[in-house]
Amino acid sequence: MAYTYDDQNIFAKILRGEIPNTTVLETDHALAFRDINAQAPEHVLVIPKGPYVCYDHFALAASDAEIVDFTRAIGQVVQALGVGADGDGYRLLSNAGKDGVQEVPHLHVHIVAGRHMGRMLSPA
Ligand code: AMP
Numbered sequence: 683m684a685y686t687y688d689d690q691n692i693f694a695k696i697l698r699g700e701i702p703n704t705t706v707l708e709t710d711h712a713l714a715f716r717d718i719n720a721q722a723p724e725h726v727l728v729i730p731k732g733p734y735v736c737y738d739h740f741a742l743a744a745s746d747a748e749i750v751d752f753t754r755a756i757g758q759v760v761q762a763l764g765v766g767a768d769g770d771g772y773r774l775l776s777n778a779g780k781d782g783v784q785e786v787p788h789l790h791v792h793i794v795a796g797r798h799m800g801r802m803l804s805p806a
Contacts, residue, residue, distance in 0.1 A: 685743070687733040693788035697731055707759050711751035714759045723796025724763050724772070728756050734789040736778035756791060765795040773799045 688694075695701045696715070703715035706726050717725040730752045734740040740752070756774070760766035772795035777784040 685735045685739040687735055688787055689733065691786055691788050693727075693729050693786050693790060694733070697729070706762065707755055709751050709755045709758075711748045712755035714755060717792065721792075722794040722799070724765065724794065726759050726763065726793045727790045728752070728759055728793065729788060729790045735787050736782075736784065736789050737776045737791075738778065740789045756793070759793055763793070763795055769795075771795065773802075 692701060696703045697713065703713075705713065705715050707714040707728075711731050712728060713731060714726050714728040717727050730740055730744065730748055732740075732744060732748055734744060741749070744752070757766070760772060763769075763772070765772040772793055774791055774793055776782075776789065776791045
């Protein structure tokens with residue numbers, strides 16, 4: 683399956699510095715910033731800097747260094763928010779494609795925390 687990356691998506695523009703963001707963490711291969719429309723007291727998006735459409739694209743095509751860096755960045759953000767380990771917890775999710783209701787076609791994981799999240803899925 684071929685993945686087509688649109689470099690005009692809003693996160694690509696953030697990575698190029700064309701649109702501002704509220705950065706939480708930056709690493710060699712990842713950027714974490716606050717979601718502009720937070721769904722919880724804490725809502726941070728973590729994205730790889732490389733041109734990956736969605737999680738499976740990244741998991742299959744990214745280098746080991748990118749995967750390690752991105753995964754560690756998620757852990758560091760959770761730690762910085764104080765919600766991991768002995769904290770109150772969080773939800774980590776990544777939407778993909780039409781059925782996943784992905785709005786921005788650049789891989790991002792949402793880290794949401796600071797309130798009880800309810801059940802994982804609600805009826806469509
Ligand atoms: P998704 O449906 O998983 O693609 O979610 C995209 C997320 O990106 C939504 O939660 C939006 O609120 C968020 N978003 C869109 N534009 C921006 C932006 N400029 N800065 C931060 N978050 C954004």
